[in-house]
Amino acid sequence: MTIVSAFDIGLVVLILGIGASTIATRGAFAAVIGFVVYGLLLSIAWVRLSAVDVALTEAAIGGGMTGMLMLGAVARLRLAKGNDTRASLPVRFAAAALCALVAAGLATAILSPPEAIPTLAPMVMENLAQSGLGNPVAGVLFVYRALDTLLEKVVLILALLGVWSLAPDSVWGGIPGLRVYARPSSTLTFLAQLLPPVGIVVAIYMCWVGAKEPGGAFQGGTVLAAMWLLVMIAGLKNVPPISQPWLRLLLVVGPVIFLAIGLAGMVLANAFLAYPPGYAKPLIVAVEVALTLSIGVALGLLAAGPPERVQQQ
């Protein structure tokens, strides 16, 4: 049994403290900033659990992208007529007691040692060499549970359709209502010119290295989305109208290639989403490249929100 290090205890104290503060603070802005910090700290916790792929995803999507979405929402809701009435004291006490009960139940489950532990890890490692991949998590995502990964991309596109469909009819096909802070020679403009080349290289590296080491299509796609959003918010590039054909093509290219390779597997390898022997790694890398583009565009558009302006001709 290992002794818990001071670092882990400090990390847990910070996570719990900041997590609680996002619930307890009055101001929505402070709560969202707290949530971003919380996401970054949580990703360190995932590193401590030797789940580096999860840590990268949590930092990029859980902290960064969610935080950006919420900051945008806070900025718009600031002018709204809020309602400051909170639940009455007895109700809050009852809720706190019941929530503590739920947490205690989970804690008991964690502390009670299980009799037999089911795991698929040995099977994953046994057959990983056949796929030519070095990262077991990428192996699970693209070989063993490829259907999950495919459907997850479809979920992203469905969510985007859901967001777009909230736009009024008059602006359908128009420009998403992303806030643009176009101010010449500001720090934002400087950063939006400086960071994208670096970010794009990092995204390509993450996508490429995902087959062997922690990384992959999600993480690379998120970095691409962040760079795109940075350039659009700084006003260096216009936000494209959602009716653009190239935009829609980029959105679906990843899932379509994935699906096509999956269907080809029915003929060539006797199962849906199976890869023909010897071609697994090149096919997976091709899928990952296409998915990185699609994920980047989908995440960027999800963060940009529904269309709000008609396209100017």
Added chain:
Amino acid sequence: MNAATLFGLSGAALVGFGLYGLVTNPEPLRKILAFNLLGSGVFLVFGVVSRRAAASGLGGDPVPQAMVITAIVVAFAATAMAIALVLRLLQETGRSTLSADNSGGTNTDRGNS
């Protein structure tokens, strides 16, 4: 107690915090935030519980890790959808609350903006 158990227990506490925020806060945006906190606590509990089986020279079990990655992305998609709904609610009614009391009527609110 080892480090993984400690993180698991903090995950359980985060589930409690998130649930409390979800129940007691009337603002939809804060509810979404609390729901994300709840979700990340669930992921942490899941990761720790399934990690106990980690064997065959690995630091963790890759199957639950891949599932948590999928879960984080799906949670983000749901959050984006929920925030779009809140902003639409604001556009339609000029209010950003789900609270049931009628102290601020929608008609007078729209006139001021």
